[in-house]
Amino acid sequence: MYRAMLVDDENFDLVGMQKLIPWSSLEIDVVYSTSSSLAALDYVHNHEIDILITDIKMPVMSGIELARLALEVNPQLKTVFISGYQNFDFAKQALQLKADGYILKPIDDNEIISTLQEVVAGLSVRLHEKSDNALLNDFDFIRNDFLLHLLEGTIDEITLAAFLRKYPMDLPSGKAHAVIVEIDDVINKRGGSGEQEDLHHIYELLEAYISARQLGHICRLTPNRLGIIYLADPSSLQVELEGLLAEIRAKTDCTATVAYGRLADVNTELPVSYREAVYFISCKMFFGKDRVIDPGEARQFSIKSTKDVNTSLDELFQAITSYELVAICDVLEELFESVKKFAEPVKVYHFSRHLIARFEGYLKASGRNVPASAMEGWSEESLAYVEKFETIEEIKSWLRRRAFELSEMLHMSKQKSSWKLLSQIEFYVRTHLSRDITLKETAAHFAYSPNHFGVLFKEQTGMSFNDFVVQERMERAKKLLQSPSLKVYEVAEEVGYRSLTYFSRTFREMFGITPGEYRKQV
Template sequence: MYRAVLVDDENYDLEGLRCLIPWRELGIEAVCSESNPLAALQYIENHEIDLLITDIRMPAVSGMELSRVALELNPGLKIVFISGYQEFHYAKQALDLKAHAYILKPVDDEELISVLRTATAELELERRRVPEDGGMIASFNFIKNDVLQHLLEGSIDGATLGEFLARYPLDLSFTSASAVLIEADDVLMRVQEQPEGGYAGLDRLFQYIGSEIDASAAGKWCRLNRSQLGFVYTGPRRTLEEWLQQLVLRVREHTDYTITVSYGAEVWSLGELAASFSQAKAYMNGKMFIGKNRVIPPVMNKPGMVQDIKELSVVLEGMFAAMAAYRLADICDWLDELFEIAALFEHPVKVYHFSIHIVTRLEAYLGTLNETYESLQQMDAIHHLETVDDIKRWLRRTLFEISELLFLKKRHKNRRLMEGIEAYIRERLTENLTLRGVAGHFAYSPNHLGVLFKEHTGESFNEYLVRLRMEKAILLLDQPQYKIYEVADQVGYKNIAYFSRQFREYFHMTAADYRKQS
């Protein structure tokens, strides 16, 4: 049996890991499961382990820090990071630690089981001293997906990309390229019909498409979300549309799905890929105008269609951004603009299809946030709506509900984070605390943590720190056994003159005067 430690500060997620994974069938014993990373660290320091499955960002001790200590004590350790944050720098840190895998929340049980099987297989090979095949990148297929997605979405800067490619070779060279977006058709309907098997079918579909791309050496690809795949086509531009048409045909013949494909302009550098991909996303909105199960080219012959698609793209981006930021009034404004576009459709059936298209785009957008919303899968609700106003009201209510859920989830995360940070500060008031130091301990940037502090407490970090120190100073001054310089030392001031000046500024009297009157 291999020994595993499970760490997640979310009790619900931890319980899911502990109870829903068939550990013994995998030849693994979960010897420790902790929501408190400090308790997990204490266990690791006193026991040998083979596997560490940990959340990447936790208060007090991050998954990264926990893993570094665990690796020093157990050099052959296999680490699986679980994260709710699809950000490049987390994946890069995972690579630096030679992590076995990096899985995004919500965790797919089958994905984790597959990862654990490969981890135990590697452990068995190492026990038998059988050399592993392939280089390090083969063990990090997840990072290829992450890097390509950031390239397509324009969310990685050139310096960071260059640093990564210098250390972890991944061939992204090309003479020219086009960004391609591939979307599975009728996803919501299929998931509604087969709640358990729908997403597994999507996984098989995209595995098939990926194998077709790899077999043709047509370029690099990455899974964007549950229903979409991004693809950097590096073959001859003149054969691109023909190649994509053949892919659409093969998918229809060899899978249970059909796909719709769009592509952007030809580009000649990595930095231009994001612009090409943005075009591909905009053209995908043409699916509702000209139909699915086909290739949507950049130039369409129907008069006004390109302009309609561009307007729809702008409206959808604005509406989804307002939803994610909990700006309810802006959601209403964007909805009004959206249904001005819908008013151009002369038949109610077209409005219904328009609504299905919007919900599909919304589901894909939530996928980029690693979020789901179960009601979107209940498409019967739209079937029963009789008028455009009914559809508009339903969509407004749905967007409001999702916006509030995202807001509450974010606030809950921030509240838990801030409670941990406040406890950390209170325990260390005697130390030289700085915003940068506290931010570094909790794996945040100083600017980001400063904003969170202001939102949570209504004070800046320094204002909060001074208030805590002054409150504790008052309590100590009320106890006559402490000298004033001892009080200053116990609240973090090594310079008695500086303490006296801050005390006077805060209470408008000296510490000595306060003690006399108390």
């Protein structure tokens, strides 16, 4: 077992790393963890450790300085940095210290596990000397970070020039396509170690394929998405991408979907091409997977955008809660009118399942007293049920019947007496989201015992008080994430989360995507 030390001044993040990472399976023993960089340095002076995992920005002594002093004591020490700030200067400092990993908060479990696997592999081999070229290969995370900044348009010309002087890359000032490769069905298989091996294998496979054919540069975007700056002949783009997908099919058990943006000037328009590719890959639900999504086809796609579908779902939910049966029919007709032109049944199923899954989220987030029997019709277990139908009309009829039943139940529940304080309690929660809101404290504020308060709240809303607080925090977070001036960690603090890791995990559990991914969609 290799000995590791964890250092993070945020106690929530520290505890999260201790409990959520499978240390034993990684052959790592966490021998010491602390929120004090000074205590960590003292431990290094008196004990032997193999791996230092530290936050960068900490009071008194930064993680960079801690690592620098620790390396003076143990030059063979492996270092992994964690940062809540997307600052390229931090990455450059990490490179100067010969870091073995650089991970941004909120921490993605898959990313840190993959990084630690590489660190352990490096410890097993114990390479003591590296040439300058090998050194660059060891710091693929810096190169990956650079390419990601280039695609997103968040790197300035001075930093770009400085990087290219130190690490020359074939990055001409001509034209390029931004390409996104998304590995299919990762969500359905999420969590297994075998999945991580598959993703790593696919990344290596694609990197070798792109390098051998001199197509451009590749970087990791998310655990299941890869970005490519395609620099080869634009006329061969479609053929090369089809060949790339064939390579994945032939040499792995997985499939992938590819989308690409316009041919753009590398220095000025590459981020525009990248944003187009991000949008087109989101159309996979409608066009199907294991294929190349053509931009022309996607641009002409007449189905509403994700934001428009959400707007229609808002209208549908409003009609249901207002007991407007005619409006329910109208909105469902509108949603399915465009679907009739789909040629492949699987696309209709994808669309229908998407509506059901999103509507379940509306029900859970509504804060209304939704009967349990009504929720069953929209639960996750019922998603597969839609695939039993053979026509769009059957699907639409099933959805209409479910919506009518729910509307009727909600209408009947409104006839019953309601808790007069409920609206005041909801207002109290919504105006104190940045604080630590507890059932005990809120019950005392309204002069109730905690037990009685909890029972009354559950009877009126259909959910526990704690679930309601989490729901309100997440809904508020969605609105705040639409403001580009706020950092993700600032949004987390605004809604009462001190731990970015816990905030990101809760957001993903509720909405199916991370806060960062949601921000890119809005």
